[in-house]
Amino acid sequence: MANEKTVVGSVRPSQLLWTYGPGALVDLPNLSVITSGIDIWQKERCAVITEARLLAAVQQRLGAQVESLRMAPFSKSETSDRLSAEARVGVPVRPFPRWLRCVKCGLLAPYDNGLFELKENPYRPESTRFVHAGCRGSDGKLPPKDADAVPARMLLACRNGHLDDFPWHWFVHSGPSTCRGTLRFFESGASLQTENLWVRCDKCEAAKSLAQAFGKAGKENLPGCRGRHPHLDRFDHECDEDARAVLLGATNSWFPVSISALAIPRPNASPLQQIIIDHWDDFADVEDVGELKGTIKALTKRGEAAGLDAHTPEVVWAAIEAHRSGADAEDEDEPDIKGPEWRVLTDPTPVNDYPNFLSEETAPPASFQSVIARVLLLKRLREVNALLGFTRVESPDEIGVAGSGPVSAPLSSSRPDWIPANQVHGEGIFIQFDEAAIAAWEQNPAVQQADARLRGGHKGWRNRRDLSPAEAGYPGARYVLLHTLAHLLIRELALECGYNAASIRERIYASVNEDGNQAGFIIYTAAADSDGTLGGLVELGKPENLERLLTQALRRARICSSDPLCAEHDPQKDQSLHAAACHACSFVAETSCESSNRYLDRAMVVPTVQNAATAFFQDA
Template sequence: MERILHDLRLSETVTPFGVGAVVDVLGESLIASDTSWWDIRSAPEISCQRLLAILDPGVLRQAPAHSGRAAKETAHLFYWRFPAWRFCERCTKLSQITGKSKGRWVNRCDCGGALVPMRYVAVCDKGSHIQDIPWFKWAHRGMDAGVTDAVRFCKAYKELKFVRSSQRGEGLSSLSVECNGCRRSRPLSALVGIESLHRDGVRCEGRQPWQDPSSDQICDHRLIAVQRGATSNYIAESLSALDIPEETLPSVARTEAIRSHELFWRMVADNGGPKSEMFAEMIAEEVGIPVEEVLRAASDEEDESGGAALLDLKDGEWAAFLKKLENGRDHGVGDFVVDGWAVASHSTWPQALTSRLGGVGQVRRVREVRALRGFRRYDAGAAFINADLGPKRKKKSVFPAIELFGEGIFLRFDEERLTEWERASEVRARADILMQRRRASQWAERLPVPEPRFVALHTIAHLLIRRLAFASGYASASLQERVYAHSDRPDRTAGILIYTAAGDAQGTLGGLVRLGEPDKLLPLLLAALSDADVCSNDPVCIESDRQGASSLNLSACHGCALVSETSCETANRLLDRQLVLGGANVPGLLDDVLDQARRIGG
C-alpha cells in the first residue's frame, strides 16, 4: 500500500473530505473510507448529548490529530486510490498498476511518465454506489459494426491507451480508448449516455471502493458514467448542534403544568361530559392560561399519536436563547455565555426597527458540534450510506465529528409584528412561489419550508453576514448562520444567529461579539439594509422571481444577497430582497426602516 502524507484541517474530515468523498491530493485521486477503518484508540470521543439523541445509537469521534510534521507512527486516516484506472501522460498507456522504484510504490509509469487518474467513473443512480469503469471491457463493447470477433475475444489486457486527437473534432469525440491488440478504438462520447453502460453490460458491484469484494450485495440499479469531480457524486448529510443547557419550551412547560394539576385526569375521564368544561375553567384560572389550551392538552392526551409536534434541535436552542435574553448580563463561565439586552430601551434607534426587534444577544462563548451522518450519490433520493459501514453487532456506529468554539450575535424579532406582516395576501403569494418550486423538486424537499418569515429572516442573515465581513475581522466564509423561523408549532420562533466557530487554525478573537453592542449594531443593520437597497444587477434582480439553483431564489443574486455556500444552511437558496425591503406590490418586513433612518439622520 502506498503511503501518501497530507495534512487536513479537522473540519475537513467532516466536510468536504468526509467519508465517501472523492478528493484530489498531491496529484492523486483518493476516496475516504468509512469510520470502521479508523483507529478508535487515536480518535478522541466528543460529547454532545443533544446531537447523540438524534444519532443514537452512536458515538461521536474526532479524526486523529497531530501537531508538527507527520511521521510514520502518526495517527492517520485511510484514503483509498480511486479511480484505480490511470493513464500515463507520456506514453498514454492505461493501467491499474502502480510502479515501483527502489522498493517503494510510486505514481509513475514504467516509462517514467506520471500517472493521471481517469476523468470518468461509474455511479449507481439509486444505490449510492461508485466504482471504476472497466475500461478494457467497455472499449471492446458497443453496437457498431467495428465489434468483430477479433475485438470481442481480444485478450490484450495491457495494450490499452488513452488517446487525444484534434482530427476527430472537439469535446469527448476527440478523446478515445484504443487497444493496440485488436486496433479497436472507441470515443468517450459513447460513454456518457444514460443507458450507455447498461447497454454495454456493465453492472453495479453494489459496494464502495474500499469494501471487500467478497461482501458484495446484488444491485440491480443502473450505472451512469459521470466525471469523478462532479458535485453530485457526494451529497453529504451532516448535523450540527449548539452545546447549550437544554431548556423547556414555554408551551411544553404550560402543558406539564396542566397535566400535573389534580383536576386534569378527572377532566379527561369525563371525556367531554358536562364537568369537563368546569374542570377546564378551574385549571385555567389556577395556572393562568386560556381555557382552550387546557382543553387542547386533554385532547392531545387522548390522541394515540401523543399530539405533540416533532421538534428539532433548534427548538431547544431557541428556548435557551430566550432565557438568556431575559436574564440580561450573563456572568456564567460555561460553553454558552450570552449577554441579552432589550432593543426598546434605545430610543435613538428608528422606531420602525425597534418595533420589529424583540431583543439582541451578544453570544460571548458558544460550543458547536458538527457530525457527519453519511452520504448519498448522484441523486438526493438515492439510498443513504451510513458513515460507519462496519458490522453492527455489539457496537455502536461511529460518526465523524468536530467541536468548535466561537462567538456571535443573536437577533430576536417581535412575534406580533412578524405575524401581522406575514398575514398580508401579497406576502403569502410571494412566498408561495418558492413553496411550489420546493414541492416540485425532489431534492428541494430537504430544504426548510419557505414560509414568509423564514425567507425574510434568512435574507436578513445574509445581508448582515456580508456587512459583518467588512467590520468584524473575519472572512465572510468564516461566518455561519442559524435561522430560527417556524410558525407551525405552539412556540413560534423568529430569530437569527450569526456566529463564527473554529476548532483548529482560525480561532475567535471577540471581533464579532463586540459588534453586538447597541452603539455598533444599529449602524451595521442599517448599512446592511442600505447595501441591499440597490443591487448592481438592478432592475433585473429586484424584478426577478426566478434565480439560483432550480429557481429557488427570487430577488437575490451574487451582487446583493448571496454569501459563501459554507456559511448558509440552505446553500444560497430561499432568498428574496422584496420580502425584506418591499417591492412594487409586496410589503417588506423592514420596508420603512431606511426611510425613517434617513429622515432622522437628514
C-alpha cells in the first residue's frame, strides 16, 4: 500500500474489498491512512476479471459505463530494491485523520501545520511514522527531543457516507471562536474512560471532556456534517444528516456494499461456446484467423482452454464472431443474479465447466430423503465479488432492498468505468429441499405466527432507522428456515472439514416467484489465500457423512447454552432481526453469512424449550 511518495504498509488484496476499500481507514502500527478513490488507482496494474453475469448486474446498479471488473494493483515480482518503481506499486492512500497527538506533551494539531515531521523507513514501511520535532514534554522543561505523534482517535461520520476530522477547536470552545490557541490532550484519572479524557486550549484555558462528544450531549457540542469525502478530496454541497463522533478503528466507520456471483456454465452452451466465454479476455481483441492461430497456440502452451484444439481455427473464429455479435448470448439482464445459478444447480444432468465449475450428484442422506430432494458435490467452483460502494454508521440495507437504506458512498469522483473485484476458488455442497415439504411447513399456523413476529421485528427495526417502506425487504419464513439450517451446518462442518471456520460461506436460494420456487443452499469454501479445493468439504457431503453431520447439528441446536433466554427471545419486543438465535448456537463469522447474522430462528428448524410447534424437523 503506497501513496505518491512513501510506502507505508501492506494488506492482502482481498482486504481491499472487505475491510480496507476506497474510503476505509487503515490503522497501521504508527499511522492511520485512508484508501483513495479508484479514479487515481493504477488501472493499468489492475488485472481484469471476466464474469459477464456479474458485470451485467453491476451495470444495472452503477450504469452502463462500467466496462470491467478488476483486481487491486499488485507487484508481479518480488524485488530487493525497496526504492525501485516496482516496489512502489500499490493502492494510493493519504494520512487521515489530519490531527495528530504527541504522546509526551499532548500537543493536538494537524500534521500539515509544520509541527510534525514524517520519518520514513523504506526498508521497514511499517515503521514510518510522524514525530513531534523538539518536544520538551508536558511542562516544557525537558531537553528538546523528537517524540512520536499518533493519530487523534476521534472522527465525525454520518449516514450519508461522509467522514471528517473531529472539530477540536469547535468542540473545546463550544462553537465558532476566534481563539486559535494550541490544543492539548490530557488525562484526569486512572482509567481511560471518556469522562477522564480532556482537551484544553493553552491560550484561553477552555477545556472539555470527550464524554460530551457522545450521545445527546454530542448533538449539542458538535457542528453539522460538512459533506466531506476525504478519499475523493471533495465536499458535497449539502448534507442533512447529523454528524456523530466515532472512534478511529470503529467497525461502523466503513461497511462494504458488494455483490457476488458464481461462475457457472451457460445453460445449453456448446463446449466451444463455453471455452469462448471463459477465455473471452484472450479472444476479445483478435481481428482475424491468422491472429487467432497465435492466440490458440498461446492458450495451448499455457495448458488452458482444454478441447480448443479439437476445432479448426475457422470454426473457432465463427464462434468468436457469433459471441461478439451477441448471437449466442443469453439474457444477461436478469435482475435476480441467483436465478441462473439455481437453474444450473437443479438441472437434471449435472453440468461441468473445468476448471470453474465441476459438480457431481450424490444420494441424499437416507434418513432425510423425505425432505431433501438433491445433493450436489461441487468439486470446483469460482466466486467473483465486486465492490459497489460503502456506507458508514449503518450497515448496508438488508436482503433484496435497494435504495431504502443507508446511502452508498461513491468509490470515485466521477461515474466509474471499472470497479474493484476479486475471485476465489473453492469447493462446496449444494442441498435442495423438497418443495412440497417446504410448502406444507409454511402453511402451519404456528409457523405463520412465528413469521409474523419476525416480520414485526423487521418493521420495528426499519422504523427505528427511518427506513421506508417499513415492510420492504423481509425475506419470509422460507429464508429464515434455510438460513438458520445453513448456519447450524456450517458450525458442524467447521469442526471436521479442515478449513478455517471463517472461510466457509453460505449462499441461500429461497426466492418465490412466477419462474418457480427455490429452496436450497450452498455451503462452500472461498479462501483468497488458497484454492480451497482440498476436498475436505466435498468428502463430508457424501451420504453417510452428511447424514451424521445433519443429525448432530439438529440435536445440538435443540438446546442452547443461553437457554431459556435465547429460546424466549421475541424480535417484536426489542425490534431485532432474529428470534431464537445467538452467538452460542446459531451465529457464524461475518465473512460466512450473506446477511450479517440476521433472520435466524432455531425454533423454525428444531423444537426448542420455548416452541416445539414451528420446527421443520420435528423428530430431530
